[in-house]
Amino acid sequence: MATHAIAAPESPTDGLARSGFDRPISRTARMLFMVALVGGFAYAGFSVFVDTRQVGESLALGVFAFLGLALLIALGFEFVNGFHDTANAVATVIYTNAMPAHLAVIWSGFFNFLGVMLSSGTVAYSIITLLPVALILNVGSVGGFAMIFSLLLAAVLWNLATWYVGLPNSSSHTLIGSILGVGVANQLLSGGGAGGTSGLDWAQVQKVMTGLWMAPLIGFVAALVLLFVMKRVVRTPALYEPPAEGAPPPRGIRALLIFTCTAVSFAHGGNDGQKGMGLIMLILIGCAPTAYALNRTLPSDATPAFVQAAHAVSVTFAAKSGGMTVAPAQARGVLSAALQAKKVDSAQVYGAVETVSRDLAARVGSYGALSNVPAGVASNVRNDMYLVLDTTRLMTKAPDAAKTFSASELKALGDYQGMLESGTRFIPLWVKISVAIALGLGTMVGWKRIVVTVGEKIGKSHMTYGMGASAEIVAATVILAAERFGLPVSTTHILTSGVAGASVANGQGLQMRTIRNMALAWVMTLPAAMVLSGGLYWLLLTLVRANAG
Secondary structure, eight states, X not given: OOGGGGOOOSOOOHHHHHTTTTOOOOHHHHHHHHHHHHHHHHHHHHHXXXXXXXXXXXXXXXXXXXXXXXXXXXXXXXXXXXXXXXXHHHHHHHHTTSSOHHHHHHHHHHHHXXXXXXXXXXXXXHHHTXXXXXXXXXXXXXXXXXXXXXXXXXXXXXXHHHHHTTOOOOHHHHHHHHHHHHHHHHHHHTTTOGXXXXXXXXXXXXXXXXXXXXXXXXXXXHHHHHXXXXXXXXXXXXXXXXXXXXXXOOHHHHHHHHHHHHHHHHHHHHHHHHHHHHHHHHHHHHHOHHHHSSOTTSOGGGHHHHHHHHHHHHHHHHXXXXXXXOOHHHHHXXXXXHHHHXXXXXXXHHHXXXXXXXXXXXXXXXXXXXXXXXXXXXXXXXXXXXXXXXXXXXXXTSTTXXXXXXXXXHHHHHHHHHHHHHHHSOOXXXXXXXXXXXXXXXXXXXXXXXXXXXXXXXXXXXXOHHHHHHHHHHHHHHHHHHHHTTOOOOHHHHHHHHHHHHHHHTTOOBOHHXXXXXXXXXXXXXXXXXXHHHHHHHHHHHHHHHHHO
């Protein structure tokens, strides 16, 4: 993809100047930006130091440096995500003169920050479940670290490449492609073996990919229909006309546009920020398992309820296993294989769940609280909780779950799953703050290329107030709904296709050169990210093994 392939059409750009698009950034603003950037990373490093010291875990200098590099790359992904994706949120207010460009970028950055801070964390762990089970359980191994570095580097490289040529590419799409590349490479390098745990969670992959391919269609159709409805319900001619030169929109319309920009920015932060959180948690678990493998902030008075729930579930599965017992040494392998194959309806799996749950109840009960779990077994306890949680979730989400379990058993399983989740799937406050800073600051640099594409190169004439509002209302609604259900979706796909749909509804044509390039980027992102991440994974493993030899 060469830069000239998406050269700007012969459309006036004086709207950009009117919005302060090319106004130079003051020296004070640059200094504040750098202080926030360096301060955010220093805060992350200091937080790791404090957390590890509190649990008595001392990191060697080399491990701490390695962790710092991994965090730098992970936060770098969120930074690139900020200036790549959030340009979609500000393009509409800039091109309709609703806000000056630099004010719009700062405004969007703040609400991205707020969206990250108020996010639920469900998307963070839905991304992690795409990864091979073996690598998740052994994230502190050479393969686990190679996985994290390769998928993060591949995602950053592809995002930078598409940003350089001004293509509104999806960071979500890129990250998922990188994860698929690592999974496929791991499967090939392990010869398809590793106890059946080397491959990907294809059911979860299909679920996530369905959201990605549906996003452009939803954005286009919903924005087109919404603008048609608006034209018939809200009969304000100024809403459907290009902005007057140098003039801001009427007060009510301006408030609407700023509100939609705010909503998209907040929704983007809440959804996209969680992807970096999930990967950072994997890094932390691998480098400092004592501090981060388990949620040590849970109070000790939660332990009796957990032990009771684990015993109750053990009794249930003992009855359903038909008397089959599985030794602890084999139970974990049985659950790992069942998770990978997505086949959990067997007496052997029921017996394995019973065994591991009884073992968890005994160990956690003897420690008194997760905060007291010794450093040497923290990773093992976390892996057991992970295996039981995901295995039982497959059981309870199966179409015939109501036939397999009674209503009271399903409730007990749900309570148990909630306790397992709170013990393993948590996001420390400092992780949220660090990601929020990286994403928020990322919105303030590099946004011009994507803004020009969204504002000038999709429709054939200037964006109207109604077009901008309808595209952003659709984008914010879909992204917030996706976060509610723990689905990673693409802000870029939804917003840009929404602009295209609004352009059609407003009687404008589409610039087919841009549409073709955007479609090409959509098609190429998955295989390109897969090749990049898979190749990097192979290279890193090869280098480590060569040095070890």
